[in-house]
Amino acid sequence: MTPLQAFVTLPVLLPMLGAATSVVVSRRASAQRVIGVVTLALVCVVAGVLLVSADANGPIVAELGGWPAPMGIVLVADRMSALLLLISTLVTLAVLVYAIDQRISDYGRETASTTFHPIFLLLSTGVSLAYLTGDLFTLFVAFEIMLASSYVLITRRTSASRIRSGMTYVIVSLTSSLLFLTAVGLVYAATGTVNLADLAGRMGALPEGLRAVLALVLIVVFGIKAAIVPLHFWLPDSYPNAPAPVTALFAGLLTKVGIYALLRTQTLIFPQDSPSTLLLVIAAVTMVVGALGAVAQDDLNRLLSFLLVSHIGFMVFGLALHTPDGIAGTGLYVVHHITVQATLFLVSGLITRRTGTVSISQMGGLAQQAPHLAVLFAVPAITLAGLPPTSGFVAKLALLQAGAGAGVPGELVAAVVVLASLLTLYAVARVWVRVFWGAPKEPLADDDPNDELVVGTARSARGMYVGAASLVGVSVVIALFAGPLSGVTARAGQDLHDRRGYTDAVLGPGAGTGPAATVSATGRPGDLDGELTVRTAGGDAGGPPGGGPVPAAAQPLEVGP
């Protein structure tokens, strides 16, 4: 394993080790803070190196434990995954800075927590693993690490009024995880492998109907996680009730990881030459339903959650086109949206701390009382609506151009994109008028001082502003460097559409997308009995995924938790 390949494992290993260390020092609050920030900053650097290297020299593949693909687990950093990893970790870091300061101003400087910091880093581990993994089952494990951490974060310090939404979230996510497990079983039974690159080659040999079923199951699974309509119902119900940094993290990352998984599996395993009608319809409905839901809301956080659902539709739209341009547009949109949605939830947290309420109709005149808050809200809000010259405009333009180049269905949904953008603009403008203009109102007293949701004091520490402002800065930087960035996403879209770069990197040149080897209906992988020499830790949870023979050298394996 070359140093660069070893680098691919770091975004997973560093936060995991950081989480463990954070538990060990759980009595010292300051040590926990340092560990969290330093770990995430290191991962940012690693992700940056990976992105530069993947953009220059193609995908970097790390074979865990030295087992070659498709038998062993591989981690793959190509342009798309490295780019999303970088932006996700940057957002996580900014949210952590915000959260640290919120905790200091709420509980005091000395209060340490045995759960918050370790779980926060574990969530980051799961997100990194989901981006990097080249294996369907490891993707399931990554989702579980991520979701299990999110269950803890969303139900921590929960009160009677908030336990219901937490339960909804946990039950819905668990159900989708079990469906994911079912999908893995079905895929393995049909093809005899769970390696994504290997699947890309073998899936083509399956009957049309079976392939459609597998594609549909995976769309449903990732659709629940990404909150596409009609599988979105849990999101506006559960996200708004968590503390602001947690909501920001979930809104920024979790749904985007679902989109990334959808993007990866649909382009790699189920490639198409023409736009997918199903996904186009889903995208259009998601955009409209989300935006209309947002217009109807009075609760600031619920409004933002519906906008999140609406903008998931934009990303599905680019994917549905199944063209390099469309996929590139989705990539650009994800990068832009991760940043801006997290920012908006952080700023919403600052607003509710000041006003003591989440109800828009009970706020007013904040522009006079807190002009800096007004700036912090205005920039991401305009970015989300996609007015020029923001990053939202650049990303939306890429999607619209891709839609216009994809025939009549693409053009129709592109029109829906414009409509949903206008509705988004209306929704955020309504917030602006109600919250920042008008007669100033007195902050409401906090009705439940024990919850983290509404503090109802103007006491917001500087770090919270720094966290939110740095994310605003990131989205401005995205807009400034939109040229080079869209170059990267365009090449990433080309990669994903072409598939060969990915499969060649994982399986070796020419091995991937050729005609499939023997595939049996019951999933006895390939009947490669001739040269089968097996020595494996029987029943060990860390058995290498991928069917077929196992190399004779028994080596220590990377074990999923």
Place this chain on the structure above:
Amino acid sequence: MNTTINLTMAIVLAVLYSVGFYLLMQRSLMRILIGIVVLGHGANLLLQVSGGPPGRAPILDAVLPEQITDPLPQALALTAIVITFALTTLLLALGYRSWVLVGHDEVQDDVEDRRIADRLKPKGAMEEGTADETEAGPEDTADSHELEEGRR
């Protein structure tokens, strides 16, 4: 190459999945939890079955290669069992917490749904819906539930 499926396993899986999903639809948290457990068993069994017909233990030099069973789905299932076990425990703890906080283990109504349902009702039944409408937001979940309890 064996292309037939094991009918017994298929029926068992069908029963596990349908029972699991049926229980998920219930209002009691405990039944939902059992539903998740049953569904988890179904998914793990499916992983096992996906490895094809059973064979001998995959030990080198002891069995002929064509007799051995596919070890990979078992490894996957083992990992998945550990995960479902851990998450079931978490859900159990959450259910208990919910019971301590709220006093019963029923899944509570969604406030938004409640309000929409109230709007659709004839005028006479509106008296408790109007209280909700003035103050939106999830904070009043508990209140609206108490109101609903009272109405019963």
